[in-house]
Amino acid sequence: MNNYDILNGVPDKRQEKNTTSLKFKKDLINFLGDKYKNKTCLEIGTHKGYTTRVLSTLFKKVITCETNTDYINFAEYLNKDRDNIEFLQKDVYNTSWDFEDIDVVFIDCNHEINYVIKDIENTIKLAKQNQELLIIFDDYGLQNPWEGVKEAISKVKQQNPRFEIIKFIGEHKGSDCNPRANLRDEEGVICSYTNRPLLPFFRIVDGKAYEVDKQLHLGFKKGDGLRIPDEYLEKKEFTIMRTCHGIGDWGIISAIPRLLKQKYPDCKVYIPSLKLLRKIFGEGYSGLDMWSEPTANYSVFNNNPYVDEFVDEVSGDIFHDHYRIYDRENIDTPLIKQILKFWQFSDKEMSDCQPEMYWSDEEKKLGDKIIKKYVDDNEYGCLLVSNRFGTQMGKHHQESFDKDKQVMTDVLKDNDVPYFYWSSKPLSETPFSFINGVFDMRHVDLRVQLYIKSKAKLNVANQCGTNHLIVRYSKSYESVRQYPLGMNFVEGVTYL
Ligand SMILES: C[S@@+](CC[C@H](N)C(=O)[O-])C[C@H]1O[C@@H](n2cnc3c(N)ncnc32)[C@H](O)[C@@H]1O
Numbered sequence: 001m002n003n004y005d006i007l008n009g010v011p012d013k014r015q016e017k018n019t020t021s022l023k024f025k026k027d028l029i030n031f032l033g034d035k036y037k038n039k040t041c042l043e044i045g046t047h048k049g050y051t052t053r054v055l056s057t058l059f060k061k062v063i064t065c066e067t068n069t070d071y072i073n074f075a076e077y078l079n080k081d082r083d084n085i086e087f088l089q090k091d092v093y094n095t096s097w098d099f100e101d102i103d104v105v106f107i108d109c110n111h112e113i114n115y116v117i118k119d120i121e122n123t124i125k126l127a128k129q130n131q132e133l134l135i136i137f138d139d140y141g142l143q144n145p146w147e148g149v150k151e152a153i154s155k156v157k158q159q160n161p162r163f164e165i166i167k168f169i170g171e172h173k174g175s176d177c178n179p180r181a182n183l184r185d186e187e188g189v190i191c192s193y194t195n196r197p198l199l200p201f202f203r204i205v206d207g208k209a210y211e212v213d214k215q216l217h218l219g220f221k222k223g224d225g226l227r228i229p230d231e232y233l234e235k236k237e238f239t240i241m242r243t244c245h246g247i248g249d250w251g252i253i254s255a256i257p258r259l260l261k262q263k264y265p266d267c268k269v270y271i272p273s274l275k276l277l278r279k280i281f282g283e284g285y286s287g288l289d290m291w292s293e294p295t296a297n298y299s300v301f302n303n304n305p306y307v308d309e310f311v312d313e314v315s316g317d318i319f320h321d322h323y324r325i326y327d328r329e330n331i332d333t334p335l336i337k338q339i340l341k342f343w344q345f346s347d348k349e350m351s352d353c354q355p356e357m358y359w360s361d362e363e364k365k366l367g368d369k370i371i372k373k374y375v376d377d378n379e380y381g382c383l384l385v386s387n388r389f390g391t392q393m394g395k396h397h398q399e400s401f402d403k404d405k406q407v408m409t410d411v412l413k414d415n416d417v418p419y420f421y422w423s424s425k426p427l428s429e430t431p432f433s434f435i436n437g438v439f440d441m442r443h444v445d446l447r448v449q450l451y452i453k454s455k456a457k458l459n460v461a462n463q464c465g466t467n468h469l470i471v472r473y474s475k476s477y478e479s480v481r482q483y484p485l486g487m488n489f490v491e492g493v494t495y496l
Helices: 022-032 050-058 069-078 113-124 149-159 230-235 247-252 256-263 274-281 283-287 296-301 335-342 361-375 398-414 446-454
Strands: 040-044 061-066 085-089 104-107 132-137 163-169 188-194 199-205 208-215 237-239 268-272 309-311 381-385 419-423 437-440 458-462 475-479
Touching: 022 050, 022 163, 022 188, 040 050, 050 061, 050 069, 061 069, 069 085, 104 113, 113 132, 113 149, 149 163, 208 274, 247 296, 256 268, 256 335, 268 274, 268 296, 274 296, 296 309, 296 446, 361 437, 361 446, 381 398, 398 458, 398 475, 419 446
Parallel strands: 040 061, 040 104, 061 085, 104 132, 237 268, 268 309, 381 419, 381 458, 419 437, 458 475
Antiparallel strands: 132 188, 163 188, 199 208
């Protein structure tokens, strides 16, 4: 069936004012696509089942609620060829919403503000832990003599940072699709509610960190228009930093010094010293688990010709990684590009932003010597099995273990070369003792390890920062631990 075939015989709002417009229905088809084919949608307000019909092609199951039996009978007859719709005769304002496993809710019932708020409150209770629930509304822009859907959404949004507007759909403001009056705003809107903890947003001023807010997404929405201040750019004295401090975290921003010098040739680029990081984040700095690699920034930026200095003091704001522009409609934007967008880089200026490393001659000499000794001039690979292998939230997780083992084994078997390796426990205790392991890199300086990795034909690892640091130089495979990976990825890495 063509995507729009289901619309044959389905009226537009112009013919049937209670239903959604054909544009709304098409926008839904395009937005939801195949992504929800295994999921369940709850519709509040069936009417004659016209939008229900469309939803039934986009979801595994649709549950739809209506008080009026005539409408239910009509809708059932209209959809007699569909086998995945459950029609419920239900007064949604006077009965409990005892639904389970709902992924999307289409609210299209009583459009008066208090009823819509009630619909949203009931809907939010259905959200699954750590997941996003989509909430679709019709009649956002309806010209009411009273407060309606638009005001309800605005009120809920103000009070609940987990509730967000994602996209407007359907006919545009001013449209005559509703015979009663032209739309005062967009016809429909897709919102989301995410049932997960909020993130703290820090401002770092004069070497002190202040928590200013808690929100769902760090940074600013594409449309917010917030960018790094022009005056800051004009001064051409830049400090770059992360608020997570593992080697992979710093590695993600390692191309920024070069990119800044290319954009502002006579600028200065500073990296916070360990002393400054301790001052900002507290004396327990190196002891905190999340900051267990206190000198990772040196490992990444030492010898970088585009870094002027590691500094102990910075006055004014540091625009760290919380300052970013995230784009809800394009979750494929990696963190580095989100940060560079905030720094007013154009797409072209930021096109070459994979992590980069600058090794000293001594480091290269030592690395080359080790490579020569163990594999001569032959191709080799590097295997990294970190302590997060087969775990979730710091604990052994059988499903992750089986998956990490399987996907990494496949790559290793496909690439039968000698391997340099680093593993958090002896290689014989990992599932990879079958490799031709020629050298245990554990006792080699981290930067020299990275050099050896950069010269390898391939790098195989469970998801780990050290691995993505060398994707510019070597083919890099990583078994993903975190779902969803979201923007927490590095372009060029093959995620398994
Ligand atoms: C705007 S229409 C729904 C249109 C439909 N979603 C479509 O796109 O074709 C709203 C429907 O909600 C129903 N309704 C009103 N109050 C209700 C309630 N308390 N419980 C369930 N349904 C209700 C009305 O009978 C009406 O059919």
